[in-house]
Amino acid sequence: MCPCRKGNVLTGSEWNRTRDRLVQAVVRLGFHENLGEAIAKNLGSEKAMKRMISYLINVKPRTEELVVDEMLAICSEIEAWKEKKASEQANVSYNEMLSYGFGFYNDRED
Numbered sequence: 001m002c003p004c005r006k007g008n009v010l011t012g013s014e015w016n017r018t019r020d021r022l023v024q025a026v027v028r029l030g031f032h033e034n035l036g037e038a039i040a041k042n043l044g045s046e047k048a049m050k051r052m053i054s055y056l057i058n059v060k061p062r063t064e065e066l067v068v069d070e071m072l073a074i075c076s077e078i079e080a081w082k083e084k085k086a087s088e089q090a091n092v093s094y095n096e097m098l099s100y101g102f103g104f105y106n107d108r109e110d
Helices: 012-028 033-043 046-059 064-100
Strands: none
Touching: 012 033, 012 046, 033 046, 033 064, 046 064
16 A cells, blocks of 8 residues: 655655554554554555554553554544545535536526
């Protein structure tokens, strides 16, 4: 799931460095490396992994359950944001249809 884009966006190496930082943060808390790798894979994006790293550093959860619960919360928030954006786009399309019609025929009366 590693995005590999160039420019000012995200490159594969940046994603890999962030994943490595996440895995290191998990290991420093005494958990197995595989947990960190699974969390990175499930979160997917660099921004989500950075949120998780921040949580691990500041909260220092003591159980794997708390770590996984936070990962699920982050995933849930991302999904809710995606749904909100899709709903907003659907609303824009609907409002355009109401304003301009379906476009099947010319609505002008001459």
